[in-house]
Amino acid sequence: MALDKLTGENSMLFIRSEQLFDFARRNSLWYIAFGIACCAIEGLMSASGPRFDFDRMGVFFRNSPRQADVMIVAGTVNKKMALTVKRLYDQMPEPKWVVAMGACASTGGPFREYPNVVLGVDKIIPVDVYIPGCPPRPESVQYAFIELQKKIARRTEERLAARTS
Amino acid sequence: MSDQCEETLGVGLLCEGQHDPGTPPAGLRRAPSGVDGLSTEHLIINMGPQHPSTHGVLRMIIEVDGEEVIASEVSVGYLHRGIEKLAEHRRYDAVGTLMDRGDYVSGIMGELAFALAAEQLMEVDVPRKAHWLRSLTSELNRLASHLVWYGTFGLDTGAMGQFLYAMREREALCDILEAITGQRMMFNYVRPGGVVADLPVGVEEKIRAFLATFPTYLGEYDQLLGGNEIFQARVKGIGVIDRDMALAFGLTGANLRAAGVDFDVRKARPYAAYPELDFEVPLGTVGDAWDRYTVRMGEMAQSARMIGQLIDGMPEGDHIAKVSKIIRPAAGEVYASVESSRGETGVHLVSDGTEHPYRMHYRGPSLYAVQALEELLPGHLLGDVVMLIGSTDVMLGEIDR
Numbered sequence: 001m002a003l004d005k006l007t008g009e010n011s012m013l014f015i016r017s018e019q020l021f022d023f024a025r026r027n028s029l030w031y032i033a034f035g036i037a038c039c040a041i042e043g044l045m046s047a048s049g050p051r052f053d054f055d056r057m058g059v060f061f062r063n064s065p066r067q068a069d070v071m072i073v074a075g076t077v078n079k080k081m082a083l084t085v086k087r088l089y090d091q092m093p094e095p096k097w098v099v100a101m102g103a104c105a106s107t108g109g110p111f112r113e114y115p116n117v118v119l120g121v122d123k124i125i126p127v128d129v130y131i132p133g134c135p136p137r138p139e140s141v142q143y144a145f146i147e148l149q150k151k152i153a154r155r156t157e158e159r160l161a162a163r164t165s
Numbered sequence: 166m167s168d169q170c171e172e173t174l175g176v177g178l179l180c181e182g183q184h185d186p187g188t189p190p191a192g193l194r195r196a197p198s199g200v201d202g203l204s205t206e207h208l209i210i211n212m213g214p215q216h217p218s219t220h221g222v223l224r225m226i227i228e229v230d231g232e233e234v235i236a237s238e239v240s241v242g243y244l245h246r247g248i249e250k251l252a253e254h255r256r257y258d259a260v261g262t263l264m265d266r267g268d269y270v271s272g273i274m275g276e277l278a279f280a281l282a283a284e285q286l287m288e289v290d291v292p293r294k295a296h297w298l299r300s301l302t303s304e305l306n307r308l309a310s311h312l313v314w315y316g317t318f319g320l321d322t323g324a325m326g327q328f329l330y331a332m333r334e335r336e337a338l339c340d341i342l343e344a345i346t347g348q349r350m351m352f353n354y355v356r357p358g359g360v361v362a363d364l365p366v367g368v369e370e371k372i373r374a375f376l377a378t379f380p381t382y383l384g385e386y387d388q389l390l391g392g393n394e395i396f397q398a399r400v401k402g403i404g405v406i407d408r409d410m411a412l413a414f415g416l417t418g419a420n421l422r423a424a425g426v427d428f429d430v431r432k433a434r435p436y437a438a439y440p441e442l443d444f445e446v447p448l449g450t451v452g453d454a455w456d457r458y459t460v461r462m463g464e465m466a467q468s469a470r471m472i473g474q475l476i477d478g479m480p481e482g483d484h485i486a487k488v489s490k491i492i493r494p495a496a497g498e499v500y501a502s503v504e505s506s507r508g509e510t511g512v513h514l515v516s517d518g519t520e521h522p523y524r525m526h527y528r529g530p531s532l533y534a535v536q537a538l539e540e541l542l543p544g545h546l547l548g549d550v551v552m553l554i555g556s557t558d559v560m561l562g563e564i565d566r
Contacts, residue, residue, distance in 0.1 A: 033217045037244055037562055038269035040221070042314065042350060046339075049332030063217045081243045084214050110262060113254065114247035135350055147408065 019156050022026060025069065025095065026152040032068035033061040034088060036075025039102040043074045052138040069123075070148070072141070076104035076111055077118040081109045089125045097152075099144050100127045103134040111136065113114040124150050174256060183194050210547070214243045218321050218551040221561030222414040225554075229547050235551075237542040239535050244565035245389050252525040257283050257492040260522065264512075265351040267527055268563040271310040274304045274505035275354040279525075281436055281501035283357035286494035294482040295359035300438035301475040302345060302354060304468045305372075309338040310377075310506035311465050314558045318458070319390050321555035322399050327390045332381065337375050344368045357492055358420075359485030372476055375388065379469050387462050400454035404541055404553045407452050414537040417530045418508025419460045420557055424452030430504035437503075441478075454556035461558070476478070491520050507558055509529050529563035 035044045047054045048061060062068045065088045077085055089098070100121050103109030108119040121127060128151060129144045213224035230234040240481045248263045255263065262284075264275035284291060298516035316331030339349045344365055346354040354361050390396055404414065404425055412426040421428055431439040447463025449456030496518040502511035508530025515524040534557040542550060 032215075035216050036222055038266055038350060041270060045313070045316075046332060046336070049336065050329050051333070051336045058308065061217075065215075076246050078243070078245055080245065081214065082241070088215055110266065111246040111248075111251065114251055117246055137349065 002047045007066045013122050016160070018159070022152055022156040026149040028058040028060075029070045029071040029097070029148065030060050030062045031072050031099075032065050032088065032092065033063050034065075034071065034074075036073065036077065036081065037086050037104065039074035039105070042135045042138055043072055043101045043141045046138045047141055052142060054142065054145070057142070057145060065089075066093065068092050069095070070097045070099060070145075072099045072101050073105040073121045073125075073127075074101045076109065077121050077124070079118060080116075081113075085121065086124050097128045097147065097148055098125055099131065099141075101131045101141060102136055103132065105118050105159070106130045106132065167381075172266050207288050212550070213240075218317075218554070219556060220317065220559055223554065223559065223561055223564075225550070227542070227547070227550060232546045233490070233549070234542050234545050234547060234550065237539055239301055239539050241532075241535065241561070241564050246566065248564060248566040249525055249527055252520060252522055255337075256520050257522065260525065261353045261356060262351070264527070265353060266562060267529065267566060268505060268507065268510065268531070268560050270313050270560060271306045271348065271506040272352050273306040273355060274301075274503050274510050275527075276345070276352065277437070277511045278501055278503045278505075278512045279304060280357050281503065282512040283492070283494060283498050285499040285501060286497050286514065286516050287488070288359060288495070289358050289486050289488060290425075291359055291486055292483045293480050294363075295484050295486070297438045297479055298364065298392065298484060299355055300346075300442065301479075301506075302342065302352070302360075303437065304471045304475065305338055305342055305345075307401045307506050308465060308468050308472075309335050309342070311468070312338070314461060314555075315386065315390070315465075318552075318555040318558055319396075319552045322396055324390060324396065325392065327386060330382070330386055330389070332378065339373060341368060341371050342417055342555045344371060356488075358488035359483070361485070363484045364479070369476060372472060376469060378475075380466065383462070383465055383469070389456060391462065397455070399549070399552060400458060400556065402455070402555055403545065403549055404449075404454040404455050405452050406537060406541060410419065410537065410540070411452060414507065414540075416537055417478075417533070418504070418506070419457055419464065420508065420534055420537070423449035423456035423460045425450055430502055430509050431500065433441065434502065434527065436501075438475065442474055454552065457556045457558075473525060474533045493518060493520050502528065505530065505550075507534070507563070527563075527566055529560075531557075531559040531561070531563045535559050535564055 046052055071089060100106045105121045108117050111117045112119055129146045129148050131140050133140055170408035208229050210227045210229060212227055214222040224240040226238040227234055248267055252260045252263055260279050261276040265272035266277045267275045312331040312335045318329035319327040343349050345368055346352040406424055408424045408426055411421045425448055427448055444467045447460045449460050494516050496516055498515045500511060500513045502509045513526035514522055517523040538557060
């Protein structure tokens with residue numbers, strides 16, 4: 001390994017375990033394959049397609065919420081769906097993050113006048129990153145994941161700073 | 166009794182509660198006999214609304230006996246967003262945005278259905294170029310939609326490679342549609358009176374470059390999935406929707422044509438530029454999943470053919486008629502329909518002479534297909550359920566509205 005040559009054969013590497021874990025977490029953000037509406041075509045299908053290829057960022061879909069770290073809420077959440085969204089979120093293991101993709105998941109979007117529509121998924125589960133657009137381009141979703149990675153890195157630093165100060 | 170049991174089964178189990186399975190329920194292919202006379206319990210499985218292969222948020226409640234589906238119930242409404250009701254509060258030129266989000270993989274067709282209905286009330290003369298642009302974007306969108314179906318249908322049957330190829334082609338189509346309309350998916354391009362914009366410079370070359378390779382690739386894709394023996398074994402003879410059943414359920418589109426019924430809105434009630442185009446309607450024979458596959462693959466080839474004709478013969482002129490900023494059509498009641506990627510997408514429009522529609526009904530072909538699924542599934546194996554949902558190409562945005 002290149003690292004061996006750099007540091008010598010018998011060297012040891014010291015790193016805080018939470019830093020190591022967060023490094024691993026932010027580079028393997030697996031999302032749950034849960035497409036609700038239109039955004040699912042752009043955010044989940046095009047995303048795993050050959051042009052955008054989220055796999056290279058460690059972002060990959062899982063079919064079960066038990067194996068997922070991120071939930072991309074891709075579409076309009078109505079009151080019948082809200083229970084399922086909440087249940088799926090509860091089934092995901094900690095730590096977990098939520099990306100509200102598109103206008104509907106952020107605020108209700110073009111359907112917000114309709115009484116059956118939940119006005120943004122943040123009414124039922126906490127959201128980390130919002131993506132504007134209807135639907136957002138796959139590049140926007142990629143950017144959201146980069147922001148989420150930054151957020152996880154920041155979380156480690158903040159926690160360390162709070163402890164050392 | 167107990168000794169007899171031990172003799173036949175080798176174990177002395179379950180002799181008291183043993184019962185005759187009797188005659189199989191109607192529609193079942195094999196009698197659910199259990200193992201060596203041991204009766205099995207029926208199991209109720211909930212599938213969805215979160216399921217990677219239900220093409221959205223379809224929920225199915227399936228009763229199985231072993232591997233055999235006994236009964237199925239479809240539960241819809243997880244994506245109900247009130248498109249029909251909201252349309253009553255939108256101006257006529259803004260309803261297209263809602264129609265886009267109905268059948269979201271083929272948005273142009275939804276917009277077109279509404280625009281055709283509104284134009285009947287407005288009695289406006291749509292320019293010839295607008296008709297041709299509508300047909301061009303419709304066919305491009307039909308290809309994009311069928312490619313999504315082709316990719317996911319393969320996933321439903323256990324293949325993966327074709328999905329990547331389908332998405333590659335779809336990206337090329339999205340680029341072209343983005344150049345024409347400004348958006349990859351939700352176009353809002355077709356308005357009452359015409360289309361929003363003319364063809365931009367350079368898009369013709371893009372389309373020609375796409376057409377130069379696509380028919381060859383399509384043949385390869387057909388070989389990749391349809392030429393696969395495992396795929397054929399999984400779809401041939403499975404999920405037969407015959408002519409009578411298809412007509413009884415009101416199926417349209419490829420699901421109906423797979424049963425051999427020659428009905429295509431583009432031929433039966435021609436609209437846009439279709440009367441001037443030369444194309445064929447692929448037909449199936451028995452109506453099984455394989456026929457639905459071949460019909461859709463044939464439609465893709467025809468769409469590519471039509472796009473070539475549309476590009477070659479694109480007329481000069483205006484792309485939109487003179488329409489007032491706020492449209493107030495005459496009071497009345499009309500129905501207009503188009504052949505979308507999934508069948509007959511229709512709009513029943515009632516106007517009271519104001520700037521908002523009084524009532525808009527959206528006829529989505531997937532709603533009929535999903536009802537046929539309920540009757541189709543019993544008698545099939547549990548493993549075929551996902552494949553059968555994929556073969557009917559249902560779109561939940563259109564079912565729930």
